[in-house]
Amino acid sequence: MAKTGMYVGLDIGTTSVKVVVAEYIEGQMNIIGVGNAKSEGINRGIVIDIDKTVQAIQRAVAQAEEKAGIQIRNVCVGLPANLLEVEDCQGMIAVNNESKEITDEDVRNVASAALVRSVPPERQIITILPQDFTVDGFEGIKDPRGMIGVRLEMNASIFTGPKTVIHNVRKCVEQAGLFISEMIITPLALTSSILSDGEQDFGTTVIDIGGGQTTVAVMHDKQLKFTYVNQEGGEFVTKDISTVLNTSFKNAEALKINYGDAYPERTSTSEEFPVDVIGQSEPVNVDERYLSEIIEARIEQIFVKAKEALDEIEALELPGGIVLSGGAASLPGVVELAQEIFDVNVKLHVPNHMGLRNPVFTNVISILEYAAELGDVYQLTKSAVTGETPQVEQSSQAYTREPAYEQPAPTYEPEEPAYQEPNDPEPSEGFGDKVKNFFSNIFE
Numbered sequence: 001m002a003k004t005g006m007y008v009g010l011d012i013g014t015t016s017v018k019v020v021v022a023e024y025i026e027g028q029m030n031i032i033g034v035g036n037a038k039s040e041g042i043n044r045g046i047v048i049d050i051d052k053t054v055q056a057i058q059r060a061v062a063q064a065e066e067k068a069g070i071q072i073r074n075v076c077v078g079l080p081a082n083l084l085e086v087e088d089c090q091g092m093i094a095v096n097n098e099s100k101e102i103t104d105e106d107v108r109n110v111a112s113a114a115l116v117r118s119v120p121p122e123r124q125i126i127t128i129l130p131q132d133f134t135v136d137g138f139e140g141i142k143d144p145r146g147m148i149g150v151r152l153e154m155n156a157s158i159f160t161g162p163k164t165v166i167h168n169v170r171k172c173v174e175q176a177g178l179f180i181s182e183m184i185i186t187p188l189a190l191t192s193s194i195l196s197d198g199e200q201d202f203g204t205t206v207i208d209i210g211g212g213q214t215t216v217a218v219m220h221d222k223q224l225k226f227t228y229v230n231q232e233g234g235e236f237v238t239k240d241i242s243t244v245l246n247t248s249f250k251n252a253e254a255l256k257i258n259y260g261d262a263y264p265e266r267t268s269t270s271e272e273f274p275v276d277v278i279g280q281s282e283p284v285n286v287d288e289r290y291l292s293e294i295i296e297a298r299i300e301q302i303f304v305k306a307k308e309a310l311d312e313i314e315a316l317e318l319p320g321g322i323v324l325s326g327g328a329a330s331l332p333g334v335v336e337l338a339q340e341i342f343d344v345n346v347k348l349h350v351p352n353h354m355g356l357r358n359p360v361f362t363n364v365i366s367i368l369e370y371a372a373e374l375g376d377v378y379q380l381t382k383s384a385v386t387g388e389t390p391q392v393e394q395s396s397q398a399y400t401r402e403p404a405y406e407q408p409a410p411t412y413e414p415e416e417p418a419y420q421e422p423n424d425p426e427p428s429e430g431f432g433d434k435v436k437n438f439f440s441n442i443f444e
């Protein structure tokens with residue numbers, strides 16, 4: 001079914017809140033607005049201050065509204081994978097209808113039957129994702145509506161998460177004046193959106209290295225089988241640099257972006273750059289290799305922990321290898337280091353949308369794309385979770401367009417960049433052309 005309409009994705013990250021507005025015209029996606037505002041109130045992927053988070057969401061939304069020339073009302077928001085659990089479930093019902101033709105209500109009822117289970121008081125069901133239906137023993141049906149049968153069965157995955165995480169995300173978005181049309185489990189969106197059909201089928205691991213946490217997700221047989229969260233990310237690398245070199249967090253971030261490399265072998269001890277050290281009146285020269293070793297130590301630790309988790313479920317045997325995403329994965333040398341530690345094929349995913357060719361946007365684009373793909377059957381099974389009447393005719397796209405729809409092609413130039421362009425420490429001679437990080441240009 002070709003999608004048409006407007007979708008807004010919202011990714012509430014530890015480092016920044018991202019918003020992307022896309023318009024679908026008969027299945028063709030056009031990004032028409034982007035917002036990226038520095039986060040406050042999020043720590044290690046989790047909301048710790050509702051008011052500050054609300055303000056960050058509002059800033060990001062305002063940027064995107066300005067770019068897109070619309071007023072955003074409904075958003076599809078990503079949910080982090082912290083303590084997420086995935087479980088297979090089955091439901092079975094006798095078809096109600098006299099004519100035995102399967103209706104929307106039967107689909108909702110079979111989902112309700114699959115949902116019967118006890119959930120601990122601190123957890124809640126986020127969503128139920130139908131895999132396939134069986135009608136009178138005939139398996140593998142994706143949409144049984146309109147078919148005739150007396151017995152309807154459904155295989156599905158149930159996702160549960162901590163009530164507090166889900167509540168806080170909801171509260172922040174609603175308090176920012178927005179309506180949540182879909183809550184999307186971020187690693188589910190990510191794996192579904194960035195992996196090819198074959199990768200999803202044969203099995204692939206996605207590692208999203210954000211600012212405050214790293215999320216590992218394994219997709220196999222086109223289902224999200226496993227997630228693991230390590231609450232360490234790129235901000236920890238910056239903190240390490242700041243602590244070891246005795247320089248401010250802001251300087252450390254600039255050093256990381258401008259000279260950082262996670263793979264010391266290919267760096268040199270003779271390339272030096274000046275660092276403003278606290279308590280010293282003159283900048284101190286530090287060499288590229290030393291900086292690289294600081295970075296490597298943290299990223300290696302993140303990867304080793306991820307490897308332990310992946311080894312337990314033998315996910316590294318899967319033929320798809322590893323796909324990296326997230327802001328911290330764009331640091332040079334991360335792919336090489338991952339390759340060495342995991343000993344499988346590793347590649348970095350960079351979104352292929354004009355103005356968004358930066359791994360920090362991978363999640364928000366995936367959230368949006370995933371939400372846009374959700375069909376009627378999903379809406380019906382979801383309504384068994386929420387108890388709300390499904391809006392199978394209208395998708396997740398209420399919005400108000402302010403001006404007449406004649407927008408210039410979107411360009412991405414946030415007024416308040418999420419990351420202050422770092423105070424570029426004066427590079428030593430001959431080093432300028434070694435400023436490696438092209439992704440940072442996006443904030444210029």
Ligand SMILES: Nc1ncnc2c1ncn2[C@@H]1O[C@H](COP(=O)(O)OP(=O)(O)OP(=O)(O)O)[C@@H](O)[C@H]1O
Pocket residue numbers: 012013014015016017039044045046209210211212213214233234235236238253256257326327328329330331332359360437438439440
């Ligand atoms: N070009 C770059 N080179 C190195 N690191 C970068 C670059 N761009 C962004 N980062 C790092 O990526 C991190 C932010 O990534 P991202 O935006 O994916 O995180 P987030 O989604 O806000 O956080 P999380 O997912 O952990 O909640 C920061 O630590 C930042 O320093």
Ligand SMILES: [Mg+2]
Pocket residue numbers: 012013014210211326363
């Ligand atoms: Mg993130």
